[in-house]
Amino acid sequence: MSTIQETTAETQAATVDAPPKKAMGLGRTASWVMLIILLALPLFVRNFVIFQMTMLLIYGIAVLALNILTGGSGQFSLGQSAFYAIGAYTAAILIEHGGVNYVLTLPAAGIVCFIVGFLFGLPALRLSGIYLALATFALAVAMPQLLKLGVIEHWTGGVQGLVVTKPDAPFGLPVSQDMWLYYFTLVVSLAIYLASVNLLRSRSGRAMMAIRDNEIAASAMGIDLSIYKTLAFGVSAGITGVAGALGAIAVQFVAPDSYTFQLAIALFLGMVVGGVGWLPGSLAGAAFIVFVPNIAEGISKGLSGAFFGVLLFVVIYLVPHGARQGAIYAETLFNKLRRS
Amino acid sequence: MNLRQKLRIATFSTAIMAFAATGGSALAQKKYDTGASDTEIKIGNIMPYSGPASAYGIIGKTEAAYFQMINEQGGINGRKVNFITYDDAYSPPKAVEHTRKLVESDEVLLVFNPLGTPSNTAIQKYLNAKKVPQLFVATGAAKWNDPKHFPWTMGWQPNYQDEARIYAKYLLKEKPDAKVAVLYQNDDFGKDYVKGFKEGLGDKAKSMIVIEESYEISEPTIDSHIVKIKASGADTLMDFTTPKFAAQTIKKHGELNWKPLHTVTHVSVSVGAVMKPAGFEHGQGVLSAAYLKDGADPQWNDDPGMKKWIAFVDKYMAGSNKADSGLVFGYGVAQTLHKVLEMAGDNLTRENVMKQAASLKDFQTDVALPGIKINTSATDFAPFQQVRMMRFKGEKWELFGDIISSDGH
Secondary structure (H helix, E strand, C coil): CHHHHHHHHCCCCCCCCCCCHHHHCCCHHHHHHHHHHHHHHHHHCCHHHHHHHHHHHHHHHHHHHHHHHHHHHCCCCCCHHHHHHHHHHHHHHHHHCCCCCHHHHHHHHHHHHHHHHHHHHHHHCCCCCHHHHHHHHHHHHHHHHHHCCHHHHHHHCHHHCEECCCCCCHHHCCCCHHHHHHHHHHHHHHHHHHHHHHHHHCHHHHHHHHHHHCHHHHHHCCCCHHHHHHHHHHHHHHHHHHHHHHHHHHHCEECHHHHCHHHHHHHHHHHHHHCCCCCCHHHHHHHHHHHHHHHHHHHCCCCHHHHHHHHHHHHHHHCCCCHHHHHHHHHHHHHHHHHC | CCHHHHHHHHHHHHHHHHHHHHCCHHHHCCEECCCECCCEEEEEEEECCCCCCHHHHHHHHHHHHHHHHHHHCCCECCEEEEEEEEECCCCHHHHHHHHHHHHHHCCCCEEECCECHHHHHHHHHHHHHHCCCEECCECCCHHHCCCCCCCCECCCCCCHHHHHHHHHHHHHHHCCCCCEEEEEECCHHHHHHHHHHHHHHHHHHHHHEEEEEEECCCCCCCHHHHHHHHHCCCCEEEEECCHHHHHHHHHHHHHCCCCCEEEECHHHCCHHHHHHHHCHHHHCCCEEEECECCCCCHHHCCCHHHHHHHHHHHHHCCCCCCCCHHHHHHHHHHHHHHHHHHHHCCEECHHHHHHHHCCCCCECCCCECCCCCECCECCECCCCCEEEEEEEECCEEEEEEEEEECCCC
């Protein structure tokens, strides 16, 4: 468990804080504890809470996708909501118009979004830093309007959106739709999480991180900058698309209003709160964007935005490195207790 | 088994025996579903208090205040109303989350007046599957009147398509050779009006409409669209826009010294929020339709219904702007639910609530225009189907013509 502690001593990189690649994952004990909690919790709570937990996992996947892009390859994107929307619409259209099984819509959404992300990335990635962020932001702003276009209204349902049928548990399993969807999402999330951790530990992942740390040095070492940057963009978009597809199935509805740029900002926020570059933090970040608005609303209806701001400020002020910092603190405390 | 459990079982079985013995007649008077009891009725609501549509948040606040007033007056048939309202920020996924919370965690009897077409579409299937009433939704889309497929969903306000048909009929009668420009908001709201309007014109739609122009709700100003429309040579403007843009349109065509026959939607008739900012001198002769009274219009100062409304606003919504039409809307819709729950009496099952909501006969709220009544039936889930045409003159709207039903009678 010393891997996480290493990160405390590390110095800050210029744009993105750069954790060593080993710290991308979670310690073994912590992983098992987390997994057991995620597996067992739905058995003891109401369907509504299971639904919330499903949304938590889905946003977790989307935040993780952004984390690969920003934490892994050092590029900013404020356009993730656009890919989330494309994934959601791909799934909804396939299920409702094509009669495709919902399981098959996930890879379809992933592939479509990977292609779109890759193609968008090719020209856009000539921009760097904040300029790329603005280019992707434009995509996020344009997406809700593009979805309303009359030409594709027959497929997208235009402003009315599409209602998606919720899948039943297969093989006549005696579990509710919500619980089945939760475990289904959990399996998908775990697969994506493990694949992502492995991706960042692989040769490609090292290349991305080299680009993040220093582009000139990376290209001097023979890394093809544009290919790896575009690839990171495509992978991130693809994973976001899978999250979008899951979101469409869980919410049972897609409409342009669901995917405004506020979603992009929320995902960005989730990444920062979870800890940039620390993949397990994605779940914590997702928890922040799912639950904190509800808490803020509970404090005051009229000033919910202001209270959300205050809570966000408190988090950034107390734990500027997000959930990762909290995890490190907990780890140290745990070790201290064990020794004493 | 401890004593308490034994006691509970004993009580329970006695109750069952009593029920069997009386043949249900004694208990038939009081029936409850989740969310209702001898002392309380729980009502859930979803409103955009934050986000792009936060201006509508006032409706939720008005409804909360209305039920607070009812509670202070002793409640509905002796039961206090517990009004639980959540903020969905006009986001359908959030609306689904909150609706599930209302139904599964807060355990409300019904979901009342959730706002927005996207949010309501997102929760409609769920609520109908759960058999929870989705009563008096705050959207004017035509699709809420579909008791056959969605027996648990009911609208409230006149629907946009019907209203647009009324304008089309008026135009065909008064100005059959009009060169019509259609300006609409590029969303479900605007498109519903365009659809109804074209259907109303029928075959003449193609020859009469000379230009169709749309704008996005995110645009800061629509001046350039008005200039373009004027250049088309149109002499009649159908203005299917929300309040902010209606005010801009009226002002702009005044400034351009262009005088088309101008019609705005019933959503954009507020004297305080539309006509005054646009400038009264520019708004002369503008046409529209209404079904509710305007809180800022002095002609209702002595109206008994509006007197009650003014007393309510002064006491429970002190400091709010009476010109805000959300205050009138929220009061009217809350009063309709109040009436339905009163009619339901001690039989507060979800089924009976829907049944009562579908048997409103000539019910008139304090804030509806004189003569405009709410009627529903098992096959008609559209409470308001009547409007009156009106023309802006001086500093207020003047009603003219008879009450028009949406089906044209």
